[in-house]
Amino acid sequence: MKNRASVVVIGGGVVGNSIAYNLAKRGVEDVVLVERSFLASGATGRCGAGVRQQWGTRQNCLLARESMKVFENFKDTLNVNVDIELKQKGYLLLAYSNNELEQFKKNIKVQNSLGIPSKLVTPQEAKYIVPDLNTDKLIGGAFCPTDGHANPFKVTYGYSKAAENLGVEINKFTEVNEIKTEKGKIIGVQTNKGFIETSKVVDAAGGWSQQIAKMVNAELPVYSERHEILVTEPIKPVLDPMLMSFSYNIYCQQTPDGSFIMGYGPDNEPPSFDMHSSWQFLETMSKKAVWLLPPLNKLRIIRQWAGLYNMSPDKQPIVSKIKEVENFYVACGFSGHGFMIAPAIGVLMADIITESDLTYNVVLDIERYKRGEIISEPSVV
Amino acid sequence: MNNIEKAELIVVGGGPAGLSAALAAADYGVNVILVEEREFLGGQLVKQTHRFFGSEKEYAGTRGIDISKFLVEKIKENENIKILTSSRVLGIYNDKIVTILANNKMIKYSPKALILATGASEKFLAFENNDLPGVFGAGAVQTLMNLYGVLPSKKILMVGSGNIGLIVSYQLLQAGVKVACIIEAAPRIGGYSVHASKLARMGVPILTSHTIKKAVGKDKVEGAIICQLDSSWREIKDTEQFIKCDAICLSVGLSPLTDLLKQANVKTSYVPELGGYIPLRDENMETSIKNLFVAGDVSGIEEATSAIIEGQIAGLNVAKRIKKDIDNQVKIEKKIAEAKDELELLRAGPVGEKVRNGLKKIGLDPLKNYGEKVSTEEFDISFLMKTGIPSKENLKKKLPLSEDVFNKGPIAISECFQQFPCDPCVKSCPFDAISENGSINNIPYVNFEKCTGCGICVSKCPGLAMFVVQKNYTDSTSLVTLPYEFLPKPVKNQIVLVLNREGTEICEGTVKRVRDGKIQDKTTVVTIEIPKEYFLEARNIKVDGGQKHG
Numbered sequence: 058m059k060n061r062a063s064v065v066v067i068g069g070g071v072v073g074n075s076i077a078y079n080l081a082k083r084g085v086e087d088v089v090l091v092e093r094s095f096l097a098s099g100a101t102g103r104c105g106a107g108v109r110q111q112w113g114t115r116q117n118c119l120l121a122r123e124s125m126k127v128f129e130n131f132k133d134t135l136n137v138n139v140d141i142e143l144k145q146k147g148y149l150l151l152a153y154s155n156n157e158l159e160q161f162k163k164n165i166k167v168q169n170s171l172g173i174p175s176k177l178v179t180p181q182e183a184k185y186i187v188p189d190l191n192t193d194k195l196i197g198g199a200f201c202p203t204d205g206h207a208n209p210f211k212v213t214y215g216y217s218k219a220a221e222n223l224g225v226e227i228n229k230f231t232e233v234n235e236i237k238t239e240k241g242k243i244i245g246v247q248t249n250k251g252f253i254e255t256s257k258v259v260d261a262a263g264g265w266s267q268q269i270a271k272m273v274n275a276e277l278p279v280y281s282e283r284h285e286i287l288v289t290e291p292i293k294p295v296l297d298p299m300l301m302s303f304s305y306n307i308y309c310q311q312t313p314d315g316s317f318i319m320g321y322g323p324d325n326e327p328p329s330f331d332m333h334s335s336w337q338f339l340e341t342m343s344k345k346a347v348w349l350l351p352p353l354n355k356l357r358i359i360r361q362w363a364g365l366y367n368m369s370p371d372k373q374p375i376v377s378k379i380k381e382v383e384n385f386y387v388a389c390g391f392s393g394h395g396f397m398i399a400p401a402i403g404v405l406m407a408d409i410i411t412e413s414d415l416t417y418n419v420v421l422d423i424e425r426y427k428r429g430e431i432i433s434e435p436s437v438v
Numbered sequence: 439m440n441n442i443e444k445a446e447l448i449v450v451g452g453g454p455a456g457l458s459a460a461l462a463a464a465d466y467g468v469n470v471i472l473v474e475e476r477e478f479l480g481g482q483l484v485k486q487t488h489r490f491f492g493s494e495k496e497y498a499g500t501r502g503i504d505i506s507k508f509l510v511e512k513i514k515e516n517e518n519i520k521i522l523t524s525s526r527v528l529g530i531y532n533d534k535i536v537t538i539l540a541n542n543k544m545i546k547y548s549p550k551a552l553i554l555a556t557g558a559s560e561k562f563l564a565f566e567n568n569d570l571p572g573v574f575g576a577g578a579v580q581t582l583m584n585l586y587g588v589l590p591s592k593k594i595l596m597v598g599s600g601n602i603g604l605i606v607s608y609q610l611l612q613a614g615v616k617v618a619c620i621i622e623a624a625p626r627i628g629g630y631s632v633h634a635s636k637l638a639r640m641g642v643p644i645l646t647s648h649t650i651k652k653a654v655g656k657d658k659v660e661g662a663i664i665c666q667l668d669s670s671w672r673e674i675k676d677t678e679q680f681i682k683c684d685a686i687c688l689s690v691g692l693s694p695l696t697d698l699l700k701q702a703n704v705k706t707s708y709v710p711e712l713g714g715y716i717p718l719r720d721e722n723m724e725t726s727i728k729n730l731f732v733a734g735d736v737s738g739i740e741e742a743t744s745a746i747i748e749g750q751i752a753g754l755n756v757a758k759r760i761k762k763d764i765d766n767q768v769k770i771e772k773k774i775a776e777a778k779d780e781l782e783l784l785r786a787g788p789v790g791e792k793v794r795n796g797l798k799k800i801g802l803d804p805l806k807n808y809g810e811k812v813s814t815e816e817f818d819i820s821f822l823m824k825t826g827i828p829s830k831e832n833l834k835k836k837l838p839l840s841e842d843v844f845n846k847g848p849i850a851i852s853e854c855f856q857q858f859p860c861d862p863c864v865k866s867c868p869f870d871a872i873s874e875n876g877s878i879n880n881i882p883y884v885n886f887e888k889c890t891g892c893g894i895c896v897s898k899c900p901g902l903a904m905f906v907v908q909k910n911y912t913d914s915t916s917l918v919t920l921p922y923e924f925l926p927k928p929v930k931n932q933i934v935l936v937l938n939r940e941g942t943e944i945c946e947g948t949v950k951r952v953r954d955g956k957i958q959d960k961t962t963v964v965t966i967e968i969p970k971e972y973f974l975e976a977r978n979i980k981v982d983g984g985q986k987h988g
């Protein structure tokens with residue numbers, strides 16, 4: 058391991074790797090990434106793998122659209138031979154109330170203005186897209202054919218390979234225990250494998266980002282929350298798009314290998330770092346899933362697990378420097394959709410660190426909460 | 439959502455450990471739910487047609503399947519035990535709820551205590567073409583043959599010479615499958631010498647310091663290429679050898695089935711001596727999680743005997759915690775102490791060293807009462823452990839000191855030279871003529887003064903290591919009485935071929951007596967008349983149309 062770095066990126070999830078790659082691509086040398094376990098061991102490797110552009114805020118739509126461009130041309134953009142298993146069979150969002158449908162209409166307007174090809178669908182059209190769908194109580198939906206999902210392990214691996222090709226050092230099983238400062242300036246990072254002298258640190262520690270920030274006495278306005286998920290045995294392809302309902306709080310997709318991945322947003326889940334599974338999830342999830350797609354009742358569940366959402370006050374990410382400590386940067390608060398926008402986040406963070414103009418017209422700095430410039434994202438599970 | 443049933447104790451796994459755990463706790467009135475994923479109870483035992491080693495107290499000398507039947511009957515009689523077969527425990531959650539898949543439904547229990555006795559899974563080996571049809575695990579071969587009566591192949595190569603490799607090879611021969619050879623990467627046979635000797639007597643070569651390089655065949659196994667290894671386990675050049683066979687059986691060890699324990703967040707540690715990741719636990723079999731106990735192979739690969747005792751210890755400790763009346767406490771305490779002593783004794787000999795080293799690694803003291811005065815091998819058995827054939831020096835030590843003793847009449851010869859925990863010979867002799875000098879780990883000796891040559895011990899010894907010889911049957915012939923476990927059985931006055939300890943044919947013999955009654959329990963005791971010069975050589979027979987040889 059190098060004992061000196063220009064920038065130390067903490068966290069080997071999709072975000073950390075995307076940042077490391079984008080820094081190296083801008084010509085920043087001696088970038089070192091540290092991950093306490095294996096790559097994608099955090100939320101990234103545990104996520105639902107959905108990539109959608111149907112968001113409610115212009116910013117999220119923009120970030121998702123720009124990221125989708127990268128997913129679509131992954132090999133060429135990153136110059137790595139990694140197949141990320143992108144399946145673009147759309148996202149079908151389901152509406153069960155007029156309020157929901159109205160919100161979809163508003164969202165679609167924003168989306169269409171950015172060139173995202175989403176549209177409103179009737180229950181009949183929804184049934185046509187997903188023949189197994191239970192359309193009981195369904196009043197409509199929104200569909201974007203270019204949404205879909207990709208393999209988060211492969212995406213992370215692709216970014217890390219591309220970063221390594223450009224000279225980034227990736228250290229797995231290396232945990233940051235302390236960030237050393239002198240007179241408010243960072244002087245280095247203490248890991249369990251040794252000390253790395255550096256003046257710049259990027260906190261991309263996902264659900265643990267607030268803990269890393271505490272190492273420099275910074276308080277981040279985020280908290281972590283357990284979200285559970287499961288995977289079934291594989292069967293022949295029957296479900297094209299990712300299905301999602303905000304009122305029933307669930308999502309469900311069929312991966313290219315045929316297994317279904319599904320999860321739901323829990324009620325009253327307290328903030329915690331707990332990543333244990335619960336039997337309650339199995340019961341509730343299977344009921345919800347079978348109600349939505351009745352033929353699933355024959356499927357066997359293979360595995361269940363959980364990961365952390367890192368929640369921000371407006372459910373939009375924080376990609377920012379921190380006032381309290383010079384050269385300490387954070388990319389956190391992804392509120393359950395950090396995978397699909399990770400390509401754009403890497404670009405933004407590289408802009409910030411190299412003090413360039415922001416590539417995208419977005420406001421994601423941490424000071425926005427004090428300024429009161431918040432537009433909350435309405436469409437999350 | 440809240441249909442959670444309460445329970446006192448849930449035992450997961452219906453092998454010897456789980457069965458004995460359930461019984462031990464239920465005997466003190468604990469309500470037990472015994473959960474087994476297969477449709478029947480018994481675990482590994484149901485496919486073990488051979489007689490078990492170990493202590494007579496834990497049913498040594500009895501066949502595995504019969505031990506299983508006996509325990510299962512006791513379980514079924516016990517009103518405190520509810521049996522759930524075809525039921526798999528799916529998870530043990532943070533709130534201590536146990537989920538079980540039974541009849542395609544997930545049911546939930548909230549137990550006061552849990553004993554996990556989930557056993558082990560087989561290890562696999564990496565070599566070229568190891569995915570060809572015809573490459574089996576030893577467990578699969580055993581299940582096919584002994585449970586479902588299906589022959590896995592016609593001629594097999596056995597990889598691994600631990601007890602399982604040796605026993606399964608023997609069972610293959612019994613089923614009529616040829617065993618091309620047994621190869622072992624280590625310079626020494628891994629299992630007990632008596633098992634190896636049985637195979638040597640049948641002419642099956644055991645090649646130590648050999649490994650498999652690749653399986654050969656187009657759509658299925660048609661042979662294998664093996665090679666020799668040097669002392670640092672590197673391939674020796676130009677030692678490749680083609681072995682013709684239509685199946686390859688891998689018997690390269692077991693690893694504890696700890697998935698459920700890991701899911702329950704029990705602390706584990708990697709201890710190769712005990713098979714891989716094992717749960718940390720105390721001497722009462724309790725893990726890092728209170729009221730969660732383990733027993734048997736899941737707590738470290740050992741044997742059925744230790745699994746049974748560990749099950750008892752775990753079951754008794756649960757009883758002690760749940761049934762709080764003073765009277766029981768004293769009784770239970772005493773039983774626990776006894777069981778611990780027995781376990782310690784079982785592990786005290788030279789073959790227990792690996793297990794002891796493993797246990798020390800997780801902070802247990804496996805020889806509390808013995809200090810360090812553990813016996814080292816009494817004999818130099820290096821040749822025996824390379825070939826399965828006892829050396830002349832080994833034999834000399836077990837024969838009478840004076841030739842005159844043979845003149846007295848029939849006497850038993852015990853061809854058992856290794857120290858391991860086993861005592862059916864001692865326990866079966868009605869004349870008290872065999873002794874192990876007070877320790878189950880010692881080598882048994884026959885007291886030729888006391889021995890009447892009755893031959894009872896011949897069928898009781900699980901190692902088939904007891905023989906009776908009568909040197910002066912006539913002026914020119916002797917009688918040799920030996921155990922025989924193949925079909926067809928010989929009949930009186932039949933002429934059979936006689937083999938020595940290396941499986942070489944040495945002469946013909948005439949069958950004088952065949953004992954095949956209830957006490958023999960399928961280990962036929964055959965007495966043959968042979969030329970006198972061979973009375974110390976003749977140790978096996980070949981019956982026409984009977985056993986197939988290597």
Ligand SMILES: Cc1cc2nc3c(=O)[nH]c(=O)nc-3n(C[C@H](O)[C@H](O)[C@H](O)COP(=O)(O)OP(=O)(O)OC[C@H]3O[C@@H](n4cnc5c(N)ncnc54)[C@H](O)[C@@H]3O)c2cc1C
Binds near residue numbers: 069095261
């Ligand atoms: C159940 C679930 C479903 C989801 N579904 C989706 C979805 O469909 N689409 C989508 O876009 N997003 C989804 N998300 C959200 C998405 O997974 C995350 O937003 C995204 O993965 C965040 O990436 P990250 O790199 O910031 O964090 P992580 O992947 O969590 O990476 C942070 C890394 O930091 C490491 N780390 C922590 N502390 C230290 C330390 N002290 N030293 C060194 N390393 C440290 C961790 O080990 C971890 O690997 C889902 C999340 C969950 C939990």
Ligand SMILES: Cc1cc2nc3c(=O)[nH]c(=O)nc-3n(C[C@H](O)[C@H](O)[C@H](O)COP(=O)(O)OP(=O)(O)OC[C@H]3O[C@@H](n4cnc5c(N)ncnc54)[C@H](O)[C@@H]3O)c2cc1C
Binds near residue numbers: 450476489557605
């Ligand atoms: C060929 C061979 C020969 C042997 N010879 C001897 C010998 O001579 N003497 C001797 O002492 N020992 C011998 N052994 C070893 C002995 O068989 C094992 O040590 C013993 O069976 C271990 O007992 P156990 O109860 O721990 O596990 P097992 O017998 O393996 O039983 C575990 C049970 O748990 C069940 N189970 C697992 N997971 C779950 C779940 N999630 N839910 C419900 N049920 C579950 C399994 O189906 C299984 O029935 C031999 C073993 C083999 C393979």
Ligand code: SF4
Binds near residue numbers: 866870889892893894
């Ligand atoms: S032959 Fe009979 S008397 Fe002699 S040791 Fe065996 S059982 Fe005992």
Ligand code: SF4
Binds near residue numbers: 860900901
């Ligand atoms: S001779 Fe005795 S100790 Fe040796 S294998 Fe036979 S029964 Fe066991």
